[in-house]
Amino acid sequence: MTITLNNRTETIDADKLSVSELLNYKNFTFKLLLVKLNGNLIKKDKFSETIINDDDKVDVIHMISGG
Amino acid sequence: MLIKLLYDFFKNNLILRTSSDKPNSMTFDQIKKKLKTKTVGIAGAGGLGSNCAVALARSGIGKLIIADFDVVSESNLNRQYYFYNQIGQIKVNALKENINQINPEVHITVHNTKIDRLNFPYIFSECDIIVEAFDKAEEKQMLIETALTEFPKKPIISGLGMAGYGNSNSLRSRQIDNLYICGDETSEISEDNPPLAPRVGIIANMQANLVLEILLNS
Known part of the structure:
Protein backbone atom coordinates (compact mmCIF):
# COMPACT_ATOMS: atom_id res chain seq x y z
CA MET A 1 0.00 0.00 0.00
CA THR A 2 1.02 3.59 -0.47
CA ILE A 3 0.63 6.20 2.26
CA THR A 4 1.80 9.77 2.72
CA LEU A 5 4.07 9.90 5.77
CA ASN A 6 5.21 13.38 6.83
CA ASN A 7 4.45 14.71 3.33
CA ARG A 8 6.45 11.95 1.61
CA THR A 9 5.05 9.06 -0.37
CA GLU A 10 5.84 5.76 1.30
CA THR A 11 5.19 2.33 -0.19
CA ILE A 12 4.83 -0.48 2.35
CA ASP A 13 4.55 -4.19 1.59
CA ALA A 14 1.25 -4.75 3.44
CA ASP A 15 -2.48 -4.19 2.82
CA LYS A 16 -2.95 -2.38 6.11
CA LEU A 17 -1.10 -1.94 9.39
CA SER A 18 -1.62 -0.41 12.80
CA VAL A 19 -0.04 2.85 13.94
CA SER A 20 2.19 0.82 16.32
CA GLU A 21 3.35 -1.39 13.44
CA LEU A 22 4.13 1.62 11.28
CA LEU A 23 6.16 3.24 14.07
CA ASN A 24 8.13 0.01 14.53
CA TYR A 25 8.61 -0.43 10.79
CA LYS A 26 9.93 3.14 10.46
CA ASN A 27 12.03 2.84 13.64
CA ILE A 61 5.83 14.58 15.11
CA HIS A 62 8.65 14.19 17.64
CA MET A 63 8.18 16.10 20.90
CA ILE A 64 11.48 17.75 21.73
CA SER A 65 12.36 19.65 24.91
CA GLY A 66 13.57 23.23 24.73
CA GLY A 67 12.05 26.63 24.70
CA MET B 1 20.75 62.67 -16.80
CA LEU B 2 20.70 59.27 -18.48
CA ILE B 3 21.79 57.69 -15.22
CA LYS B 4 18.99 59.51 -13.41
CA LEU B 5 16.45 58.30 -16.00
CA LEU B 6 17.71 54.74 -15.72
CA TYR B 7 17.66 54.98 -11.94
CA ASP B 8 14.05 56.22 -11.92
CA PHE B 9 13.00 53.57 -14.43
CA PHE B 10 14.43 50.71 -12.33
CA LYS B 11 13.26 52.21 -9.07
CA ASN B 12 9.68 52.58 -10.29
CA ASN B 13 9.61 49.18 -11.91
CA LEU B 14 11.10 47.48 -8.89
CA ILE B 15 8.50 49.09 -6.64
CA LEU B 16 5.73 48.13 -9.05
CA ARG B 17 6.97 44.58 -9.25
CA THR B 18 7.27 44.26 -5.48
CA SER B 19 3.73 45.41 -4.85
CA SER B 20 2.24 43.22 -7.57
CA ASP B 21 4.15 40.15 -6.33
CA LYS B 22 2.63 40.61 -2.88
CA PRO B 23 -1.13 40.95 -3.20
CA ASN B 24 -1.40 41.11 0.58
CA SER B 25 1.07 43.92 1.12
CA MET B 26 -0.12 46.41 3.72
CA THR B 27 1.21 49.55 5.35
CA PHE B 28 2.20 49.35 9.01
CA ASP B 29 -0.89 51.39 9.91
CA GLN B 30 -3.11 48.90 8.07
CA ILE B 31 -1.30 46.00 9.77
CA LYS B 32 -1.75 47.54 13.22
CA LYS B 33 -5.43 48.28 12.55
CA LYS B 34 -6.08 44.64 11.68
CA LEU B 35 -3.94 43.19 14.49
CA LYS B 36 -5.61 45.43 17.07
CA THR B 37 -8.78 43.32 16.82
CA LYS B 38 -6.91 40.04 17.41
CA THR B 39 -6.11 37.99 20.51
CA VAL B 40 -3.13 35.63 20.79
CA GLY B 41 -2.58 33.10 23.58
CA ILE B 42 0.96 32.47 24.79
CA ALA B 43 1.31 29.17 26.69
CA GLY B 44 4.54 29.57 28.66
CA ALA B 45 6.55 32.73 29.32
CA GLY B 46 10.09 31.37 28.94
CA GLY B 47 12.49 31.73 26.03
CA LEU B 48 9.89 31.21 23.32
CA GLY B 49 6.89 32.84 25.01
CA SER B 50 8.56 36.01 26.29
CA ASN B 51 10.30 36.78 23.00
CA CYS B 52 7.28 35.87 20.87
CA ALA B 53 4.98 38.06 23.01
CA VAL B 54 7.36 41.02 22.70
CA ALA B 55 7.52 40.64 18.89
CA LEU B 56 3.72 40.54 18.69
CA ALA B 57 3.41 43.58 20.99
CA ARG B 58 5.85 45.56 18.81
CA SER B 59 3.78 44.59 15.74
CA GLY B 60 0.61 45.98 17.33
CA ILE B 61 -1.35 42.93 18.45
CA GLY B 62 -4.56 43.90 20.26
CA LYS B 63 -4.59 41.41 23.11
CA LEU B 64 -2.26 38.81 24.62
CA ILE B 65 -3.27 36.10 27.05
CA ILE B 66 -0.12 34.83 28.77
CA ALA B 67 0.03 31.86 31.16
CA ASP B 68 3.00 30.55 33.16
CA PHE B 69 3.58 29.49 36.79
CA ASP B 70 7.32 30.21 37.08
CA VAL B 71 9.40 33.04 38.57
CA VAL B 72 12.32 34.78 36.84
CA SER B 73 15.68 33.21 37.72
CA GLU B 74 19.22 34.25 36.81
CA SER B 75 19.60 31.25 34.47
CA ASN B 76 16.64 32.53 32.39
CA LEU B 77 18.47 35.70 31.39
CA ASN B 78 20.58 33.95 28.71
CA ARG B 79 17.55 33.92 26.40
CA GLN B 80 14.35 35.17 28.03
CA TYR B 81 12.95 38.71 27.83
CA TYR B 82 13.58 39.68 31.47
CA PHE B 83 16.03 41.92 33.30
CA TYR B 84 18.46 41.38 36.15
CA ASN B 85 16.36 43.43 38.58
CA GLN B 86 13.34 41.17 37.85
CA ILE B 87 14.94 38.02 39.29
CA GLY B 88 12.47 36.49 41.75
CA GLN B 89 9.42 38.15 40.20
CA ILE B 90 6.46 36.18 38.86
CA LYS B 91 7.20 35.74 35.14
CA VAL B 92 3.82 36.72 33.74
CA ASN B 93 3.81 39.93 35.83
CA ALA B 94 7.37 40.80 34.81
CA LEU B 95 6.55 40.16 31.14
CA LYS B 96 3.42 42.30 31.33
CA GLU B 97 5.52 45.11 32.79
CA ASN B 98 8.15 44.77 30.03
CA ILE B 99 5.55 44.75 27.25
CA ASN B 100 3.90 47.82 28.78
CA GLN B 101 7.25 49.59 28.50
CA ILE B 102 7.36 48.76 24.76
CA ASN B 103 3.73 49.16 23.70
CA PRO B 104 1.28 50.26 26.41
CA GLU B 105 -1.65 49.84 23.99
CA VAL B 106 -1.51 46.04 24.13
CA HIS B 107 -4.20 44.61 26.37
CA ILE B 108 -2.61 41.85 28.45
CA THR B 109 -4.32 39.20 30.58
CA VAL B 110 -1.98 37.05 32.66
CA HIS B 111 -2.55 33.74 34.41
CA ASN B 112 0.04 32.84 37.04
CA THR B 113 -0.84 29.17 36.92
CA LYS B 114 0.36 25.83 35.59
CA ILE B 115 -1.54 25.03 32.42
CA ASP B 116 -3.19 21.61 32.38
CA ARG B 117 -5.82 19.77 30.34
CA LEU B 118 -8.61 21.12 32.53
CA ASN B 119 -7.82 24.84 32.71
CA PHE B 120 -6.44 25.13 29.16
CA PRO B 121 -9.84 25.54 27.37
CA TYR B 122 -10.93 28.27 29.82
CA ILE B 123 -7.69 30.26 29.65
CA PHE B 124 -7.37 30.25 25.85
CA SER B 125 -10.96 29.99 24.52
CA GLU B 126 -11.11 33.59 23.20
CA CYS B 127 -7.76 33.43 21.36
CA ASP B 128 -7.55 33.58 17.57
CA ILE B 129 -4.26 31.65 17.69
CA ILE B 130 -2.34 29.81 20.43
CA VAL B 131 1.46 29.77 20.65
CA GLU B 132 2.92 26.70 22.37
CA ALA B 133 5.95 28.03 24.23
CA PHE B 134 6.74 25.35 26.82
CA ASP B 135 10.11 23.91 27.69
CA LYS B 136 9.53 20.21 28.42
CA ALA B 137 8.52 17.72 25.72
CA GLU B 138 5.84 16.12 27.95
CA GLU B 139 4.21 19.52 28.50
CA LYS B 140 4.36 20.35 24.78
CA GLN B 141 2.62 17.06 24.00
CA MET B 142 -0.09 17.73 26.62
CA LEU B 143 -0.68 21.21 25.23
CA ILE B 144 -0.79 20.24 21.54
CA GLU B 145 -3.05 17.22 22.20
CA THR B 146 -5.40 19.31 24.33
CA ALA B 147 -5.46 22.16 21.81
CA LEU B 148 -6.17 19.86 18.85
CA THR B 149 -8.92 18.11 20.84
CA GLU B 150 -10.57 21.20 22.37
CA PHE B 151 -10.12 23.60 19.44
CA PRO B 152 -9.92 21.52 16.22
CA LYS B 153 -9.94 24.61 13.98
CA LYS B 154 -7.84 27.08 15.96
CA PRO B 155 -4.26 27.51 14.71
CA ILE B 156 -1.64 26.33 17.20
CA ILE B 157 2.02 27.18 16.65
CA SER B 158 4.56 24.95 18.37
CA GLY B 159 8.32 25.32 18.82
CA LEU B 160 10.13 22.00 18.42
CA GLY B 161 13.92 21.69 18.33
CA MET B 162 16.13 24.76 18.80
CA ALA B 163 18.83 23.81 21.32
CA GLY B 164 22.48 24.78 20.81
CA TYR B 165 23.99 27.27 18.39
CA GLY B 166 24.74 27.64 14.69
CA ASN B 167 23.06 25.93 11.73
CA SER B 168 20.39 28.59 11.30
CA ASN B 169 19.26 27.06 8.03
CA SER B 170 18.04 23.92 9.83
CA LEU B 171 15.34 26.04 11.51
CA ARG B 172 12.14 25.91 9.46
CA SER B 173 8.38 25.76 9.76
CA ARG B 174 5.75 23.40 8.41
CA GLN B 175 1.99 23.06 8.64
CA ILE B 176 -0.06 19.96 9.46
CA ASP B 177 -3.71 21.06 9.22
CA ASN B 178 -4.18 23.67 11.97
CA LEU B 179 -0.92 22.69 13.72
CA TYR B 180 2.20 24.65 12.76
CA ILE B 181 5.69 23.55 13.83
CA CYS B 182 8.74 25.82 14.03
CA GLY B 183 12.19 24.36 14.68
CA ASP B 184 14.61 21.73 13.40
CA GLU B 185 12.53 18.94 15.05
CA THR B 186 15.72 17.24 16.26
CA SER B 187 17.86 19.40 18.61
CA GLU B 188 16.91 18.44 22.16
CA ILE B 189 18.25 20.42 25.12
CA SER B 190 20.78 18.72 27.41
CA GLU B 191 23.80 19.65 29.54
CA ASP B 192 25.92 19.69 26.36
CA ASN B 193 23.29 21.32 24.18
CA PRO B 194 21.78 24.23 26.11
CA PRO B 195 19.09 26.57 24.86
CA LEU B 196 20.72 29.85 23.82
CA ALA B 197 19.38 33.28 22.88
CA PRO B 198 20.01 33.22 19.11
CA ARG B 199 18.29 29.97 18.12
CA VAL B 200 15.53 30.27 20.75
CA GLY B 201 15.00 33.86 19.57
CA ILE B 202 14.81 32.76 15.93
CA ILE B 203 12.09 30.22 16.75
CA ALA B 204 10.17 32.65 19.00
CA ASN B 205 10.19 35.22 16.20
CA MET B 206 9.37 32.56 13.60
CA GLN B 207 6.29 31.72 15.70
CA ALA B 208 5.37 35.43 15.91
CA ASN B 209 5.91 35.77 12.15
CA LEU B 210 3.52 32.87 11.50
CA VAL B 211 0.96 34.50 13.81
CA LEU B 212 1.12 37.66 11.68
CA GLU B 213 0.94 35.67 8.45
CA ILE B 214 -2.17 33.75 9.56
CA LEU B 215 -3.94 36.77 11.08
CA LEU B 216 -3.16 39.24 8.30
CA ASN B 217 -4.00 36.83 5.47
CA SER B 218 -7.31 35.78 7.01
Whole structure:
Protein backbone atom coordinates (compact mmCIF):
# COMPACT_ATOMS: atom_id res chain seq x y z
CA MET A 1 0.00 0.00 0.00
CA THR A 2 1.02 3.59 -0.47
CA ILE A 3 0.63 6.20 2.26
CA THR A 4 1.80 9.77 2.72
CA LEU A 5 4.07 9.90 5.77
CA ASN A 6 5.21 13.38 6.83
CA ASN A 7 4.45 14.71 3.33
CA ARG A 8 6.45 11.95 1.61
CA THR A 9 5.05 9.06 -0.37
CA GLU A 10 5.84 5.76 1.30
CA THR A 11 5.19 2.33 -0.19
CA ILE A 12 4.83 -0.48 2.35
CA ASP A 13 4.55 -4.19 1.59
CA ALA A 14 1.25 -4.75 3.44
CA ASP A 15 -2.48 -4.19 2.82
CA LYS A 16 -2.95 -2.38 6.11
CA LEU A 17 -1.10 -1.94 9.39
CA SER A 18 -1.62 -0.41 12.80
CA VAL A 19 -0.04 2.85 13.94
CA SER A 20 2.19 0.82 16.32
CA GLU A 21 3.35 -1.39 13.44
CA LEU A 22 4.13 1.62 11.28
CA LEU A 23 6.16 3.24 14.07
CA ASN A 24 8.13 0.01 14.53
CA TYR A 25 8.61 -0.43 10.79
CA LYS A 26 9.93 3.14 10.46
CA ASN A 27 12.03 2.84 13.64
CA PHE A 28 10.25 5.78 15.27
CA THR A 29 11.31 4.73 18.77
CA PHE A 30 11.25 8.23 20.26
CA LYS A 31 9.33 8.13 23.54
CA LEU A 32 7.18 11.20 22.92
CA LEU A 33 5.41 11.18 19.58
CA LEU A 34 2.33 12.88 18.30
CA VAL A 35 0.52 11.02 15.54
CA LYS A 36 -2.11 12.38 13.17
CA LEU A 37 -4.00 10.11 10.79
CA ASN A 38 -5.92 11.89 7.99
CA GLY A 39 -5.95 15.03 10.13
CA ASN A 40 -7.18 13.33 13.31
CA LEU A 41 -5.07 13.11 16.44
CA ILE A 42 -4.39 9.51 17.52
CA LYS A 43 -3.57 9.17 21.21
CA LYS A 44 -0.90 6.76 22.37
CA ASP A 45 -3.34 4.28 23.95
CA LYS A 46 -5.00 3.87 20.53
CA PHE A 47 -1.78 3.22 18.54
CA SER A 48 -2.19 -0.59 18.42
CA GLU A 49 -5.89 -0.59 17.53
CA THR A 50 -5.82 2.21 14.93
CA ILE A 51 -5.44 0.86 11.40
CA ILE A 52 -3.72 2.69 8.56
CA ASN A 53 -5.06 1.92 5.08
CA ASP A 54 -3.95 2.57 1.52
CA ASP A 55 -3.90 6.27 0.55
CA ASP A 56 -3.95 7.45 4.19
CA LYS A 57 -2.06 10.55 5.30
CA VAL A 58 0.05 10.05 8.42
CA ASP A 59 2.03 12.66 10.32
CA VAL A 60 4.46 11.70 13.07
CA ILE A 61 5.83 14.58 15.11
CA HIS A 62 8.65 14.19 17.64
CA MET A 63 8.18 16.10 20.90
CA ILE A 64 11.48 17.75 21.73
CA SER A 65 12.36 19.65 24.91
CA GLY A 66 13.57 23.23 24.73
CA GLY A 67 12.05 26.63 24.70
CA MET B 1 20.75 62.67 -16.80
CA LEU B 2 20.70 59.27 -18.48
CA ILE B 3 21.79 57.69 -15.22
CA LYS B 4 18.99 59.51 -13.41
CA LEU B 5 16.45 58.30 -16.00
CA LEU B 6 17.71 54.74 -15.72
CA TYR B 7 17.66 54.98 -11.94
CA ASP B 8 14.05 56.22 -11.92
CA PHE B 9 13.00 53.57 -14.43
CA PHE B 10 14.43 50.71 -12.33
CA LYS B 11 13.26 52.21 -9.07
CA ASN B 12 9.68 52.58 -10.29
CA ASN B 13 9.61 49.18 -11.91
CA LEU B 14 11.10 47.48 -8.89
CA ILE B 15 8.50 49.09 -6.64
CA LEU B 16 5.73 48.13 -9.05
CA ARG B 17 6.97 44.58 -9.25
CA THR B 18 7.27 44.26 -5.48
CA SER B 19 3.73 45.41 -4.85
CA SER B 20 2.24 43.22 -7.57
CA ASP B 21 4.15 40.15 -6.33
CA LYS B 22 2.63 40.61 -2.88
CA PRO B 23 -1.13 40.95 -3.20
CA ASN B 24 -1.40 41.11 0.58
CA SER B 25 1.07 43.92 1.12
CA MET B 26 -0.12 46.41 3.72
CA THR B 27 1.21 49.55 5.35
CA PHE B 28 2.20 49.35 9.01
CA ASP B 29 -0.89 51.39 9.91
CA GLN B 30 -3.11 48.90 8.07
CA ILE B 31 -1.30 46.00 9.77
CA LYS B 32 -1.75 47.54 13.22
CA LYS B 33 -5.43 48.28 12.55
CA LYS B 34 -6.08 44.64 11.68
CA LEU B 35 -3.94 43.19 14.49
CA LYS B 36 -5.61 45.43 17.07
CA THR B 37 -8.78 43.32 16.82
CA LYS B 38 -6.91 40.04 17.41
CA THR B 39 -6.11 37.99 20.51
CA VAL B 40 -3.13 35.63 20.79
CA GLY B 41 -2.58 33.10 23.58
CA ILE B 42 0.96 32.47 24.79
CA ALA B 43 1.31 29.17 26.69
CA GLY B 44 4.54 29.57 28.66
CA ALA B 45 6.55 32.73 29.32
CA GLY B 46 10.09 31.37 28.94
CA GLY B 47 12.49 31.73 26.03
CA LEU B 48 9.89 31.21 23.32
CA GLY B 49 6.89 32.84 25.01
CA SER B 50 8.56 36.01 26.29
CA ASN B 51 10.30 36.78 23.00
CA CYS B 52 7.28 35.87 20.87
CA ALA B 53 4.98 38.06 23.01
CA VAL B 54 7.36 41.02 22.70
CA ALA B 55 7.52 40.64 18.89
CA LEU B 56 3.72 40.54 18.69
CA ALA B 57 3.41 43.58 20.99
CA ARG B 58 5.85 45.56 18.81
CA SER B 59 3.78 44.59 15.74
CA GLY B 60 0.61 45.98 17.33
CA ILE B 61 -1.35 42.93 18.45
CA GLY B 62 -4.56 43.90 20.26
CA LYS B 63 -4.59 41.41 23.11
CA LEU B 64 -2.26 38.81 24.62
CA ILE B 65 -3.27 36.10 27.05
CA ILE B 66 -0.12 34.83 28.77
CA ALA B 67 0.03 31.86 31.16
CA ASP B 68 3.00 30.55 33.16
CA PHE B 69 3.58 29.49 36.79
CA ASP B 70 7.32 30.21 37.08
CA VAL B 71 9.40 33.04 38.57
CA VAL B 72 12.32 34.78 36.84
CA SER B 73 15.68 33.21 37.72
CA GLU B 74 19.22 34.25 36.81
CA SER B 75 19.60 31.25 34.47
CA ASN B 76 16.64 32.53 32.39
CA LEU B 77 18.47 35.70 31.39
CA ASN B 78 20.58 33.95 28.71
CA ARG B 79 17.55 33.92 26.40
CA GLN B 80 14.35 35.17 28.03
CA TYR B 81 12.95 38.71 27.83
CA TYR B 82 13.58 39.68 31.47
CA PHE B 83 16.03 41.92 33.30
CA TYR B 84 18.46 41.38 36.15
CA ASN B 85 16.36 43.43 38.58
CA GLN B 86 13.34 41.17 37.85
CA ILE B 87 14.94 38.02 39.29
CA GLY B 88 12.47 36.49 41.75
CA GLN B 89 9.42 38.15 40.20
CA ILE B 90 6.46 36.18 38.86
CA LYS B 91 7.20 35.74 35.14
CA VAL B 92 3.82 36.72 33.74
CA ASN B 93 3.81 39.93 35.83
CA ALA B 94 7.37 40.80 34.81
CA LEU B 95 6.55 40.16 31.14
CA LYS B 96 3.42 42.30 31.33
CA GLU B 97 5.52 45.11 32.79
CA ASN B 98 8.15 44.77 30.03
CA ILE B 99 5.55 44.75 27.25
CA ASN B 100 3.90 47.82 28.78
CA GLN B 101 7.25 49.59 28.50
CA ILE B 102 7.36 48.76 24.76
CA ASN B 103 3.73 49.16 23.70
CA PRO B 104 1.28 50.26 26.41
CA GLU B 105 -1.65 49.84 23.99
CA VAL B 106 -1.51 46.04 24.13
CA HIS B 107 -4.20 44.61 26.37
CA ILE B 108 -2.61 41.85 28.45
CA THR B 109 -4.32 39.20 30.58
CA VAL B 110 -1.98 37.05 32.66
CA HIS B 111 -2.55 33.74 34.41
CA ASN B 112 0.04 32.84 37.04
CA THR B 113 -0.84 29.17 36.92
CA LYS B 114 0.36 25.83 35.59
CA ILE B 115 -1.54 25.03 32.42
CA ASP B 116 -3.19 21.61 32.38
CA ARG B 117 -5.82 19.77 30.34
CA LEU B 118 -8.61 21.12 32.53
CA ASN B 119 -7.82 24.84 32.71
CA PHE B 120 -6.44 25.13 29.16
CA PRO B 121 -9.84 25.54 27.37
CA TYR B 122 -10.93 28.27 29.82
CA ILE B 123 -7.69 30.26 29.65
CA PHE B 124 -7.37 30.25 25.85
CA SER B 125 -10.96 29.99 24.52
CA GLU B 126 -11.11 33.59 23.20
CA CYS B 127 -7.76 33.43 21.36
CA ASP B 128 -7.55 33.58 17.57
CA ILE B 129 -4.26 31.65 17.69
CA ILE B 130 -2.34 29.81 20.43
CA VAL B 131 1.46 29.77 20.65
CA GLU B 132 2.92 26.70 22.37
CA ALA B 133 5.95 28.03 24.23
CA PHE B 134 6.74 25.35 26.82
CA ASP B 135 10.11 23.91 27.69
CA LYS B 136 9.53 20.21 28.42
CA ALA B 137 8.52 17.72 25.72
CA GLU B 138 5.84 16.12 27.95
CA GLU B 139 4.21 19.52 28.50
CA LYS B 140 4.36 20.35 24.78
CA GLN B 141 2.62 17.06 24.00
CA MET B 142 -0.09 17.73 26.62
CA LEU B 143 -0.68 21.21 25.23
CA ILE B 144 -0.79 20.24 21.54
CA GLU B 145 -3.05 17.22 22.20
CA THR B 146 -5.40 19.31 24.33
CA ALA B 147 -5.46 22.16 21.81
CA LEU B 148 -6.17 19.86 18.85
CA THR B 149 -8.92 18.11 20.84
CA GLU B 150 -10.57 21.20 22.37
CA PHE B 151 -10.12 23.60 19.44
CA PRO B 152 -9.92 21.52 16.22
CA LYS B 153 -9.94 24.61 13.98
CA LYS B 154 -7.84 27.08 15.96
CA PRO B 155 -4.26 27.51 14.71
CA ILE B 156 -1.64 26.33 17.20
CA ILE B 157 2.02 27.18 16.65
CA SER B 158 4.56 24.95 18.37
CA GLY B 159 8.32 25.32 18.82
CA LEU B 160 10.13 22.00 18.42
CA GLY B 161 13.92 21.69 18.33
CA MET B 162 16.13 24.76 18.80
CA ALA B 163 18.83 23.81 21.32
CA GLY B 164 22.48 24.78 20.81
CA TYR B 165 23.99 27.27 18.39
CA GLY B 166 24.74 27.64 14.69
CA ASN B 167 23.06 25.93 11.73
CA SER B 168 20.39 28.59 11.30
CA ASN B 169 19.26 27.06 8.03
CA SER B 170 18.04 23.92 9.83
CA LEU B 171 15.34 26.04 11.51
CA ARG B 172 12.14 25.91 9.46
CA SER B 173 8.38 25.76 9.76
CA ARG B 174 5.75 23.40 8.41
CA GLN B 175 1.99 23.06 8.64
CA ILE B 176 -0.06 19.96 9.46
CA ASP B 177 -3.71 21.06 9.22
CA ASN B 178 -4.18 23.67 11.97
CA LEU B 179 -0.92 22.69 13.72
CA TYR B 180 2.20 24.65 12.76
CA ILE B 181 5.69 23.55 13.83
CA CYS B 182 8.74 25.82 14.03
CA GLY B 183 12.19 24.36 14.68
CA ASP B 184 14.61 21.73 13.40
CA GLU B 185 12.53 18.94 15.05
CA THR B 186 15.72 17.24 16.26
CA SER B 187 17.86 19.40 18.61
CA GLU B 188 16.91 18.44 22.16
CA ILE B 189 18.25 20.42 25.12
CA SER B 190 20.78 18.72 27.41
CA GLU B 191 23.80 19.65 29.54
CA ASP B 192 25.92 19.69 26.36
CA ASN B 193 23.29 21.32 24.18
CA PRO B 194 21.78 24.23 26.11
CA PRO B 195 19.09 26.57 24.86
CA LEU B 196 20.72 29.85 23.82
CA ALA B 197 19.38 33.28 22.88
CA PRO B 198 20.01 33.22 19.11
CA ARG B 199 18.29 29.97 18.12
CA VAL B 200 15.53 30.27 20.75
CA GLY B 201 15.00 33.86 19.57
CA ILE B 202 14.81 32.76 15.93
CA ILE B 203 12.09 30.22 16.75
CA ALA B 204 10.17 32.65 19.00
CA ASN B 205 10.19 35.22 16.20
CA MET B 206 9.37 32.56 13.60
CA GLN B 207 6.29 31.72 15.70
CA ALA B 208 5.37 35.43 15.91
CA ASN B 209 5.91 35.77 12.15
CA LEU B 210 3.52 32.87 11.50
CA VAL B 211 0.96 34.50 13.81
CA LEU B 212 1.12 37.66 11.68
CA GLU B 213 0.94 35.67 8.45
CA ILE B 214 -2.17 33.75 9.56
CA LEU B 215 -3.94 36.77 11.08
CA LEU B 216 -3.16 39.24 8.30
CA ASN B 217 -4.00 36.83 5.47
CA SER B 218 -7.31 35.78 7.01
